[in-house]
Amino acid sequence: MEIASSSQTPSESQWKTYVDAKKRKFYVNHVTKETRWTKPDILNNNSIEPMTPIHQKFADRSDSARNSFITPRRTIAIRSDGCPKNDLIHFFKRDEFKTALYENHEAMKIYNECSVVRHAIHRIQKDSDPPAKFENQPLFVRFANSFADVTQPLPSGWECISMNNRTVFLNHSNKETSFFDPRIRRFETKTTKRGRSVPSRSSNQIKNKIDHALISKCEDLRKIAQDNFPQIAERISKKLMLIERFGGLAVASLANDLDITLALSMLDSSTEKSKKTEEGDSIKLFYEEMKKEKLGKGPSRLCWKVSRDRLLDDAFRVILSVDPFVLKKSRLHIRFEGELALDYGGLSREFFILLSRELFHPNNGYFEYEGNDYHLQLRPRGCESEKERKWLTLCGKVLALAIIHRCYIDVFFSNIFYKCLQRKPIDLSDFQESDADFYKSMNWLLENDVDALEMSFVYSSMVNGKLTEQELLNGGDKKIVTNSNKTEFVELMCQKKSTRGIEKPLEIILESFSQILKADILNGMCSSELKRILSGSLELDLNDWRINTIYKGGYSDCHIVIEWFWEVIETMTNQERFDLLLFVTGSSSVPFEGFSALRGNDEISKFCIEKWGDATSLPRAHTCFNRLQLPSYNTKHNLKSKLQQAISNGMSYSIE
Numbered sequence: 187m188e189i190a191s192s193s194q195t196p197s198e199s200q201w202k203t204y205v206d207a208k209k210r211k212f213y214v215n216h217v218t219k220e221t222r223w224t225k226p227d228i229l230n231n232n233s234i235e236p237m238t239p240i241h242q243k244f245a246d247r248s249d250s251a252r253n254s255f256i257t258p259r260r261t262i263a264i265r266s267d268g269c270p271k272n273d274l275i276h277f278f279k280r281d282e283f284k285t286a287l288y289e290n291h292e293a294m295k296i297y298n299e300c301s302v303v304r305h306a307i308h309r310i311q312k313d314s315d316p317p318a319k320f321e322n323q324p325l326f327v328r329f330a331n332s333f334a335d336v337t338q339p340l341p342s343g344w345e346c347i348s349m350n351n352r353t354v355f356l357n358h359s360n361k362e363t364s365f366f367d368p369r370i371r372r373f374e375t376k377t378t379k380r381g382r383s384v385p386s387r388s389s390n391q392i393k394n395k396i397d398h399a400l401i402s403k404c405e406d407l408r409k410i411a412q413d414n415f416p417q418i419a420e421r422i423s424k425k426l427m428l429i430e431r432f433g434g435l436a437v438a439s440l441a442n443d444l445d446i447t448l449a450l451s452m453l454d455s456s457t458e459k460s461k462k463t464e465e466g467d468s469i470k471l472f473y474e475e476m477k478k479e480k481l482g483k484g485p486s487r488l489c490w491k492v493s494r495d496r497l498l499d500d501a502f503r504v505i506l507s508v509d510p511f512v513l514k515k516s517r518l519h520i521r522f523e524g525e526l527a528l529d530y531g532g533l534s535r536e537f538f539i540l541l542s543r544e545l546f547h548p549n550n551g552y553f554e555y556e557g558n559d560y561h562l563q564l565r566p567r568g569c570e571s572e573k574e575r576k577w578l579t580l581c582g583k584v585l586a587l588a589i590i591h592r593c594y595i596d597v598f599f600s601n602i603f604y605k606c607l608q609r610k611p612i613d614l615s616d617f618q619e620s621d622a623d624f625y626k627s628m629n630w631l632l633e634n635d636v637d638a639l640e641m642s643f644v645y646s647s648m649v650n651g652k653l654t655e656q657e658l659l660n661g662g663d664k665k666i667v668t669n670s671n672k673t674e675f676v677e678l679m680c681q682k683k684s685t686r687g688i689e690k691p692l693e694i695i696l697e698s699f700s701q702i703l704k705a706d707i708l709n710g711m712c713s714s715e716l717k718r719i720l721s722g723s724l725e726l727d728l729n730d731w732r733i734n735t736i737y738k739g740g741y742s743d744c745h746i747v748i749e750w751f752w753e754v755i756e757t758m759t760n761q762e763r764f765d766l767l768l769f770v771t772g773s774s775s776v777p778f779e780g781f782s783a784l785r786g787n788d789e790i791s792k793f794c795i796e797k798w799g800d801a802t803s804l805p806r807a808h809t810c811f812n813r814l815q816l817p818s819y820n821t822k823h824n825l826k827s828k829l830q831q832a833i834s835n836g837m838s839y840s841i842e
Contacts, residue, residue, distance in 0.1 A: 258560040258598050259774070260338050261726045261760045273370045274317045274330055278310050286333060286757065293332040296325055303329050317366060324352070327365045334367035337761035339560055341368050404430055407449045414452055422449055468711045469719060475707050482590040484515035492537065493523040498544045505583055506576065510701035513583065518591050530787040532772035532809025535593045538584070539773050542595035545577075545584060552577060552691065556600045556620055563600040563620075566687025569694060578691050582698030585720065589703060592785065594722040594775030602684045604713035604720075606692055609705040612684040614676060624683060628676045631667075641667040643675060645682045658682055722775035726763060728755065731793065734781035739797030741816075748795065750822040754829060762833070769833045772809035786811050804832045 202214050277283060287293055297303055306326050309315040320326045331353075340346060343359035355364050404426045411419040422445045428436040440446050477483070488508065492500035505513070520533040527533060546562060548554050552574075554565040569575055585607070588595050601616050614632075617625040643662030644655045657663055658678040667675045685692060696705075708716060732743075732752055741748055755763065764774040770793065777783040784792055791812045798806070798815035805828060806815045819825040 256339075256555070256560045257596055257764075257774075258339050259596075259724060259726060259760075259764060260341075261335075261728060261763055273368075274366060275310060275314060277333065277370055278307055282753075282757070289757075290332055293329055296329045296332070300325050300329075302326060321365050327352075330370065331365075331367045334369040335759050336367075336369065337759040338369045342559070344368055403450075403453060406453055407446075410453050411449050415448070418445060421445060469715055471710055472707065472719070476590065479707075481514050481703070482517060482587075484517065486512065486516040487519060488512070488516045489519045489521065490537075491521045491523060494540070497537075497540055501541050501545070501584070502576065502580060505580060505587075510583075510698075513587065514590060514702040518587070528810075530810035531785065532811075534591060535772035536768065536809065538588045538591075538593040539596045539768060539775070541584060542588075542597050545581060546595075546597045550577070552581070559619075561598045561600050563603055564688040564691050564695075567691060569690040574691075575694055578694040579698040582695040582700075583702060585695075586699045586702035589720055592719075594773050594777075595720060596774055598717065598721050598724065601713050601717075604716045606684070606696065607699060607705070608708045608711070608713065608716060609696070610709070610713070611677070612680045614680055616684070617680065621683075628679060631672055632676060635669060636672050637668055639667065641675075643667065643678065645679060645686070647686065656682070718778035722773075723778045723780065726760075726767075726776055727780065730780045730782075731755075734784070735793045735795060737795050738813075741795055741797045747797075747816065747818050747825065750819070750825050751795065751816065751829075753822065754826045757826075762830075765833050766829070770807045770809065770814045771812045784812055804828050806832065 302323055303326050306320040345356045347354050408423055411422040490504040519529040520537045546553050553562040556563045614628050643658040643665045646655050768774040787810055794813040796815050799817040801819050803817045
């Protein structure tokens with residue numbers, strides 16, 4: 187087979203002309219995997235437009251920092267097994283699929299025009315045929331992927347690549363590939379209140395796992411019984427022996443046994459208590475230290491008036507002009523230009539969210555994305571100009587001020603960056619995810635004999651296409667790596683790799699950061715805890731959101747308008763949900779403890795939905811109290827339309 191020369195118009199460039207063994211011309215579209223004997227006629231719509239790359243759909247929406255900034259935050263509901271093919275089966279069988287289809291113009295067009303897609307949907311819905319059966323049909327794959335929430339980052343362990351003009355999704359955890367996007371919508375979060383006679387949705391899942399879980403806890407239960415109930419410990423031990431011997435049969439017969447139930451409750455209580463103590467004590471101690479230092483709680487007050495249109499310029503003006511001692515001691519009040527509002531926490535939260543999106547945006551050249559998870563790290567640069575030094579100084583001060591005033595930022599950094607803020611040494615484990623090749627090579631040195639390798643204490647790297655070498659210590663080029671000093675070599679390599687090229691920008695950030703918040707006050711926490719108090723939770727749990735929502739003005743969890751509200755939340759994209767949070771709370775971040783720890787004016791203030799206004803009114807919000815005032819709309823469509831209108835056009839404040 188050979189390629190024939192032919193003149194093609196730009197619109198026909200996706201088609202290629204080939205000649206078979208019998209010298210017959212035929213045409214191949216490598217985008218849609220379509221072949222034909224007749225020349226494609228664009229004017230008669232005989233060709234199919236190439237699929238828009240998935241990653242472009244969201245990026246084309248807006249060039250503003252608010253929409254173009256990529257955040258690793260993702261929405262979670264009931265955790266799936268991470269298989270997009272199984273998710274597709276559940277999705278197509280849900281009642282909400284019809285509504286989603288009608289609202290998706292691209293999918294609706296494919297569905298109406300392609301009988302293969304209609305047949306595939308019918309087979310999946312009726313006979314539960316696996317979607318993999320239709321994976322060789324590009325139009326069906328395109329149809330299914332049009333329901334993917336492209337504003338979500340890919341799940342952990344997944345990667346998207348282009349292969350033979352088709353988008354392929356790789357699951358590195360399971361060593362599997364799929365043409366289906368793993369971000370296919372899942373409607374799994376509805377938690378309607380049930381009576382006693384009806385089991386909860388998760389009861390079947392719990393029942394399937396309880397046998398194995400109970401058997402694995404037998405030794406712990408014996409110890410709990412011996413320590414807390416010595417008088418009945420022998421009796422409990424005999425019952426546990428039955429469970430170990432007969433498994434599920436014994437578990438079923440002892441399901442309501444008082445002794446086993448008592449021991450289990452004590453075990454769960456002690457486990458939960460130790461977990462909370464381990465995870466929460468260091469953060470609690472940190473905030474107590476801040477309280478002793480009266481950071482952000484002094485008698486003075488900083489009142490900053492900023493413009494939404496010139497937020498970054500105003501931040502340079504108001505923050506860099508204040509003495510660091512005044513910055514760290516004073517209370518903070520924000521006013522947005524042209525908006526009348528009192529800052530009881532909501533305006534400050536929004537200020538740091540919006541500022542962080544602009545200040546740390548990779549397009550500015552000071553930070554860059556690390557790997558595929560959209561965590562930021564410093565970009566190597568010289569920092570010779572005054573502008574560069576001022577920018578990095580502002581970065582350090584904004585990070586410290588956000589921590590002091592308990593306002594989250596909308597960016598996540600690499601684990602190494604958090605350790606640098608704490609001035610902690612970098613170890614090999616910090617590179618396990620960010621640089622797997624470096625981690626494996628250094629780990630190999632630690633586990634194997636290196637005496638014969640004749641390596642020296644030198645760090646080698648490629649700079650502008652040239653190999654450069656830097657000594658890890660004085661005289662490093664003459665010091666040979668041996669089995670006795672290889673641990674020191676690995677430690678020096680980790681330290682050098684973590685700061686290579688970013689020494690000057692990192693020094694500027696650390697200096698301005700420490701002027702407000704000393705590193706020793708952060709030493710009691712690990713880097714993951716610093717990440718939590720600075721950026722909040724990485725995940726938005728819809729179940730946790732609904733459980734920790736309160737209602738006022740006549741609304742309740744079972745009110746029809748509230749049911750519609752949560753159904754609308756389910757159909758939103760990842761970005762739209764975070765925009766709603768920003769609209770109601772002033773922050774698109776959720777505390778690492780979840781929605782139960784959502785803060786208002788220096789105290790816990792849960793997400794609240796209050797009945798207000800009439801069906802012609804738009805929803806409005808009180809960000810300082812995390813309260814959404816939602817009119818009682820007559821249809822779900824009207825509620826969705828009004829809510830989207832309020833979110834997209836309602837980011838301004840006024841005094842009621």
